[in-house]
Amino acid sequence: MIPSAFEYHRPGDLASAIGLLTDHGDEARVIAGGHSLIPMMKLRMAAVGHLVDLQAVAELKGITVEGGRVTIGAMVTQAELIGHEGLARAVPLLREAALQIADPQVRYVGTVGGNVANGDPGNDMPGLMQCLGASFTLVGPGGTREVAARGFYHGLYATERADDEILTRITLPVAAGGYAYEKQKRKIGDYATAAAAVLLTKSGGKVASASIATTNLSDVPVWSEAAAAALVGSDCGAAAVKAAVAAMLGDIDPQKDNRGPIEFKRHVAGVILGRAIARAWARA
Numbered sequence: 344m345i346p347s348a349f350e351y352h353r354p355g356d357l358a359s360a361i362g363l364l365t366d367h368g369d370e371a372r373v374i375a376g377g378h379s380l381i382p383m384m385k386l387r388m389a390a391v392g393h394l395v396d397l398q399a400v401a402e403l404k405g406i407t408v409e410g411g412r413v414t415i416g417a418m419v420t421q422a423e424l425i426g427h428e429g430l431a432r433a434v435p436l437l438r439e440a441a442l443q444i445a446d447p448q449v450r451y452v453g454t455v456g457g458n459v460a461n462g463d464p465g466n467d468m469p470g471l472m473q474c475l476g477a478s479f480t481l482v483g484p485g486g487t488r489e490v491a492a493r494g495f496y497h498g499l500y501a502t503e504r505a506d507d508e509i510l511t512r513i514t515l516p517v518a519a520g521g522y523a524y525e526k527q528k529r530k531i532g533d534y535a536t537a538a539a540a541v542l543l544t545k546s547g548g549k550v551a552s553a554s555i556a557t558t559n560l561s562d563v564p565v566w567s568e569a570a571a572a573a574l575v576g577s578d579c580g581a582a583a584v585k586a587a588v589a590a591m592l593g594d595i596d597p598q599k600d601n602r603g604p605i606e607f608k609r610h611v612a613g614v615i616l617g618r619a620i621a622r623a624w625a626r627a
């Protein structure tokens with residue numbers, strides 16, 4: 344299908360982009376890579392009168408790894424993220440997960456900011472950012488604020504971001520320890536039927552800390568504190584993994600759709616989390 348008519352804007356800096364959002368209110372929407380928004384417009388699921396393209400806004404680009412913190416500009420593409428060696432050393436979980444997003448064509452254009460701002464539970468980066476303890480910087484006419492990824496998602500396509508705010512960057516700590524992103528999908532390039540991100544640290548043969556989040560198993564990404572708590576202090580053996588899976592299953596709320604019925608998704612979620620924990624533990 345062809346999208347309905349819109350006016351195209353290409354601001355050269357952040358202030359101009361925010362000015363356009365303020366001027367056009369509900370009618371305006373930013374576009375980053377367009378790989379989620381354009382299909383929605385073509386399907387007429389999104390009607391946008393004014394499209395504000397962020398490609399020329401230099402402030403939204405670049406990756407820095409400094410003093411134990413990582414900063415990723417919202418307009419960094421998945422391909423740029425995968426190709427950044429410093430980032431892969433600092434937070435290897437990010438590269439592992441990004442390589443499982445869509446296909447190279449999508450990853451060359453789709454951005455990290457678009458992935459986390461979109462509010463689609465099928466996107467892989469939101470759960471990942473919750474697992475990593477990331478925060479998002481939002482800039483709007485009222486100023487700048489930081490929002491934790493764990494508090495950003497309210498529902499299907501509903502986030503903490505106001506319509507006139509732009510997500511400018513993502514900040515997260517360097518992630519030491521074992522990690523894994525496991526994703527089950529129907530075919531290469533597909534969104535997850537279920538996916539799980541796990542970060543673990545080990546001390547004296549026991550789990551010293553853990554963080555666990557899931558993708559596409561609820562209308563929001565789910566950071567499961569209970570699942571992580573079931574592992575901490577354990578030897579990460581079968582009983583602890585079983586307890587973590589049970590706790591995660593108590594936190595998710597998958598719905599029946601073309602990826603399968605609820606019971607199938609819950610089963611897959613358990614298998615995927617078990618695999619992710621085993622791989623993270625082996626790397627810790």
Ligand SMILES: Cc1cc2nc3c(=O)[nH]c(=O)nc-3n(C[C@H](O)[C@H](O)[C@H](O)COP(=O)(O)OP(=O)(O)OC[C@H]3O[C@@H](n4cnc5c(N)ncnc54)[C@H](O)[C@@H]3O)c2cc1C
Pocket residue numbers: 372373374375376377378379380381397417418443444445446449452453454455456457458460461465466467468504508509510511532533534535
């Ligand atoms: C065939 C195909 C397969 C895919 N498979 C996967 C997959 O397996 N996993 C996955 O995670 N994704 C997948 N995607 C989605 C892809 O990763 C998208 O590129 C991504 O979700 C959105 O990034 P974008 O830069 O394209 O954002 P856009 O489509 O430009 O924008 C998405 C939404 O976010 C808003 N937005 C964008 N940037 C900002 C910003 N800086 N501040 C505020 N709002 C912003 C836009 O207004 C829009 O509402 C797939 C896409 C396709 C086409």
